[in-house]
Amino acid sequence: MSPRAQSRLPPAETATPAQPEPTQLGLHLSQQDGDWSGMVGLEPAIRSAAAALARHPGGRAARHREASIVLGSDDLLRRLNASYRGKDVATNVLSFPFRPRATADRQDDRYLGDVVLAAQTVAREAAERQLEPIEHVQHLVVHGLLHLLGYDHVSDPEAAKMERLETEILTGLGLKDPHALQLPVEP
Numbered sequence: 001m002s003p004r005a006q007s008r009l010p011p012a013e014t015a016t017p018a019q020p021e022p023t024q025l026g027l028h029l030s031q032q033d034g035d036w037s038g039m040v041g042l043e044p045a046i047r048s049a050a051a052a053l054a055r056h057p058g059g060r061a062a063r064h065r066e067a068s069i070v071l072g073s074d075d076l077l078r079r080l081n082a083s084y085r086g087k088d089v090a091t092n093v094l095s096f097p098f099r100p101r102a103t104a105d106r107q108d109d110r111y112l113g114d115v116v117l118a119a120q121t122v123a124r125e126a127a128e129r130q131l132e133p134i135e136h137v138q139h140l141v142v143h144g145l146l147h148l149l150g151y152d153h154v155s156d157p158e159a160a161k162m163e164r165l166e167t168e169i170l171t172g173l174g175l176k177d178p179h180a181l182q183l184p185v186e187p
Contacts, residue, residue: 034073034119049138077118095147115144
């Protein structure tokens with residue numbers, strides 16, 4: 001998974017790298033697996049969520065940076081979760097911060113990393129909570145991007161800070177507070 005990954009989004013939503021505006025985050029979108037065809041307006045919704053994060057003071061570090069959003073399946077997320085976290089179960093979102101290995105990689109620190117989403121889990125969670133799937137995707141994109149920026153939810157204070165940021169960013173888009181709905185983000 002990289003910004004150069006081939007896009008397999010439907011033709012109407014062909015993914016091209018977007019040059020970030022002064023307060024935006026450049027995104028590379030690719031579909032690797034899963035059935036995302038039922039989510040009309042997926043690419044603009046993802047870009048809107050990322051832009052809202054970059055405009056928010058808590059997402060300032062995302063400005064003038066780049067990240068990849070990978071649309072996957074439960075099987076892909078299960079394999080990644082098993083390989084990288086030792087958990088052989090699917091999850092809704094995983095984040096992989098970019099870690100430079102060579103001096104040349106360190107010279108251009110614009111790339112934040114990859115956020116990978118699982119189509120089946122996203123759709124199932126949205127249906128269980130009577131949410132629009134696209135809104136759940138936006139929540140998970142913001143959640144994953146915050147992880148790339150260094151936010152976490154391991155401790156209660158960290159979780160409270162991350163949830164507050166997610167709520168402010170998403171309600172700023174006119175969406176419901178995802179934490180008032182008690183949405184699980186990762187098992």
